[in-house]
Amino acid sequence: MNIVISGMGIIGGSMAKAIKKYTDNYVYGINRSPLPLKKALECGAIDEIGNSDTLEKADMLVLCTYPEASVRFVEENADKINKSCVVIDTCGIKSGICQRLSQLADEYGFTFVGFHPMAGKEKNGFDVSEADLFSGANAIIVPCDAPHSAVDKVASLVKKLRFGNVVFASPEEHDRMIAYTSQIPHVLACAYVFSPNCVKHKGFSGGSYRDVSRVANINASLWSELFIENKEPLVNEIDTLINNLNKIKDEIKKGDREELAKVLHQGKVIKEALGE
Template identity: 30%
Template sequence: MFDSLTIIGPGLLGASIAMSVMEHKLTQTVHVWARNEAKRKLCSELPWCTHVHASLIDAVKDSDLILLCTPVDTMVPLLESIAPHLKAGALVSDVGSVKNSICQGAEQVAKGSTLNFIGSHPMAGSEKGGMEHASGDLLKGAPCILTPTEQTDLMHLNLLEDFWSQLEMHTSCMSPQDHDSLIARISHLPHIVASLLAASLDEMSEDAFRHAGGGLKDTTRIAGGNPDLWQSILAENTEAVLRSISVFESVLESLKSSIETKDFDHLNHILKRGQRVRKRIEQSDPFNA
C-alpha cells in the first residue's frame, strides 16, 4: 500500500497511528519529525519508529504517505514547507479536528506544486495528550472521516480509505464544510460545555470536590484536554462553533425559564429529550451505520 510513512508531530494520535501501522504491518518504514529534540530522542528509542529526523524536508522526501499530526493552525504552513520536496505520487493527509480552512489552504498550496492532499479526521483521542499515552488500540473501532474535494484524485482517496480501514477504523466521506458543521456539534461543543462547567466551579474549595460523585468527574473529564490545542481548534472553526453554541444556549434558556416559571412539565420534557438522545448515542454503532 504505502512503502513508507512519515508522522509529522508524534503526539497522542501520531504515535498511536505509527504503533498501529507497525502492528498491522502496513509499512516497513516509519519516519518521524518532531520540533523538540527531547521528543526526537525518545522516538529513536521506540520500536514503532524506524527513522527520526531533525530536518522536516528529510523526513518527507522519500515517503509515500505523510500525516500531519500537529495543531490545526500549523498545518497549512507545514504544507507550504514540504510541498516542493515531496516525491512524485506522494499523498499527504492530516488528523485535524477542523477541515475547511486546511483543505482551502491545501488547494492554494497545490496550485504551485504537485501536492496531493486529502483531509482525514480519525475520531479517536483522549483528554490525556502526548505520546506517553499513545496506544496501538486507540484507533480500533473508531470512526474516521475523510474530506475529499472536487480536486481529489479517486485513486488516492481509495488508498487513504483502505489505509484507515486496515487500522480497523470505520471510514466515511463528506465535504470539509459538512465535516466542520457536524464536528462543531458533536465534538467541539461538548468540549466547550465540559470546560465551562469546570470553570464555573473554580471558586469552590478542594473539600467541596472531595464530596463530588462520579457525575462531576464524568461530565468534566474532557475539560482536561490541552487548552492551547483547543484554542487553535475553536479559532479555526468559529462560524460552526458559534452556531452550535446558539443551539445550546436556546435549550439552556428554555430549561432556565421552565424552572423560573415553575413549568415543571416542560422541565421534564427537556430532561426526557436528553435521556432519549443519550440512549441513541449509546446505541449508535459506526460499523452498522
C-alpha cells in the same frame, strides 16, 4: 509504502505505533524536538528518523501537528514532496486547512486528502501515545478534490489501523458536525468547572460530574486555535445550547412539573431513537 509522520505527539506517536503494529509499511518520524523521535525509534514506533529530504521518497505524509504548524510544514517543504505522495492531515478542523493544503497540492503536484481521527486523551505527547488509541474510533475522511485512488489509499490504511466507522464529508459538513460533537463538550467542560462550587465538589459528586468535566483539563493552545478557526459553526452551536438551557430553565422557574417533564422527556426520545 514509505510513510513519513510529521509530529510525534499523541496522534503522531499513535499513528506510527498503529502503522508498525498492523501494517508492513516503513515509517519515518519528523519532529521539532529530538527527544520524542529518540523514544519512538527505541520502542519501534518508527523505523528511521526522517528530515525534509525524506519527503522525496514518501508515498504518504501524515501531518500530526497543530493546524497552523501543519500548513506551515507543507509550505516550507512543498518542493521536496514526491509528486506521487498522498499528504493527509489529522486536524480537528477542515475548511481553512483543506483549502490551503489542496491549493499547495495543486501547485506542487502531490495529492492532499483531509483526515480526522476521532480519538484523543486528556494528556498529550508521545509518552501517552498507543497503537490502539484509534481502535473502534470514528475516522472522518475529507476527500476535497483528490482522485479516487488517493482517497481509497487513505481509507484502506485507516481500516487496517482498526478504526471503527469511516465516514466521508465535505470540509464544511465536517466542521459543522465537529463543532457539535467535539468542540461544544470542550467549551462546556471549561464553562462547567468555572463555577465557584467546582472546587468544593469532592464528596458530593458522582459519574455525571466526572463525565462533563473530564475534558476541562484542556490543551488551551491547541483548542484556542481550533475554536477560532471554526468560529461560525461553533458560535452557532453555543447559541443553540444556551437557548436550550434557557428553555429548560424557564420551565423550572415556572414550576409546572408536567410541563418540565414533557421538555426533559425529549432527551430520552432523542437518545432512544439513536439507540443510545
